[in-house]
Amino acid sequence: MTWIESAERGRIIxxxxxxxxxxxxxxxxxxxxxxxxxxxxxxxxxxxRSKDSLLLAMFRREYEGVLAExxxxxxxxxxxxxxxAWIEGMLRVAAQARSGRRVMVLGSPDLAGAKxxxxxxxxxxxxxxxxxxxxxxxxxxxxxxxxxxxxxxxxAIRAALHETFTELLSGASTMSADDAAAEVTRFALRALGxxxxxxx
Numbered sequence: 767m768t769w770i771e772s773a774e775r776g777r778i779i780x781x782x783x784x785x786x787x788x789x790x791x792x793x794x795x796x797x798x799x800x801x802x803x804x805x806x807x808x809x810x811x812x813x814x815r816s817k818d819s820l821l822l823a824m825f826r827r828e829y830e831g832v833l834a835e836x837x838x839x840x841x842x843x844x845x846x847x848x849x850x851a852w853i854e855g856m857l858r859v860a861a862q863a864r865s866g867r868r869v870m871v872l873g874s875p876d877l878a879g880a881k882x883x884x885x886x887x888x889x890x891x892x893x894x895x896x897x898x899x900x901x902x903x904x905x906x907x908x909x910x911x912x913x914x915x916x917x918x919x920x921x922a923i924r925a926a927l928h929e930t931f932t933e934l935l936s937g938a939s940t941m942s943a944d945d946a947a948a949e950v951t952r953f954a955l956r957a958l959g960x961x962x963x964x965x966x
Contacts, residue, residue, distance in 0.1 A: 775813045777803045779824055786874055794876065796820075818880035824871040825883070829890040832859055833897060840897075845905030846960055849923075852901065853954070854947040856894075856927055860934035861943035895924045905958065913959030923954050 781803035785794045796817050800810055814820040836855045840848035871877055899920035905911030930946050933939035939946060 774805065774809055777805060778810060778813060778820065779827070781805075782820055782824060783871070786871055794874075816881075817876070818882065821871060821874065821877050821880045822882055822886050825877060825886060825890075828871060829893075832856070833893055837897065840901060845901050845908065845910045846955065848901045848904070849898070849954060850947075850951045852898065853923075853927060853951050854944070856931060857934060857943040857947045857950070860931045863935055891924065891928075895920045898923050902958070905960075910961055911958035912961065913957070919958060922957070923950075926950055926953060 778799065782794070782799045784802055785798050794817075796807070796810060799817075799820070800807060803809075810820075814823065832855075836852055839851045839855050842848050842851065877883060899916045902911055902914045902916035902919055906914045906916060927950055930939070930950055934941075934943060934946060941949070
C-alpha cells in the first residue's frame with residue numbers, strides 16, 4: 767500500500783468515526799461517510815468491500831490499540847499492580863467511549879450485526895484473555911497469586927470485566943469507571959488468594 771492509499775484509507779476511517787460519534791449509528795451509511803471524507807465511492811471500495819468490512823477494520827484497530835496501551839500500562843514487575851492497571855485501563859476505555867472521547871464503533875448497533883463480527887470479537891476476547899493469563903502466570907511464579915489457575919482464572923476475570931465494561935458503555939451502570947475497577951479488582955484478588963501488600 768502506497769502512502770497515498772494509506773492516507774486515503776485513514777481518511778475513510780476518520781470520517782466513519784466522526785459519523786458514528788455525531789450521528790445515529792444505525793443510520794450511518796457509506797454515502798454519509800464519503801460525504802464527510804470528501805472521497806469517491808470508487809475510493810471507498812478500493813479499501814473496503816462494504817460498510818461491514820469498514821466497521822470490522824475500525825473495531826480491529828480499536829481493540830489492537832487498546833491492547834497495546836494496556837500492555838504498556840502493565841509493564842511492572844508487580845503482578846498485583848499489573849492486574850489492577852489492566853482492569854482500570856479497560857474500564858477507562860468504556861468510560862471514554864461512553865463520553866465520546868474514543869471511537870464510537872465500540873457502541874455502534876451496526877457493529878454487532880456486521881458480517882464477520884462474531885469471529886473478530888472472539889479473536890479480541892482471546893487476545894484479552896491471554897494477556898490476563900500472562901499476568902496471572904507471573905503472579906503464580908512469584909507467589910503473589912498462590913491460588914491461581916491462570917487459564918480458567920483469566921477466563922473468569924475477563925468475563926467479569928466484559929460484563930462491567932458493557933454496563934459502563936451502555937450507561938446501565940450507576941458506578942464510575944474507577945469504582946467499578948476497584949470492585950472487579952477486589953473480586954479478582956480475593957479469588958486469586960493475592961498476598962496482601964506490605965504496609966508502606
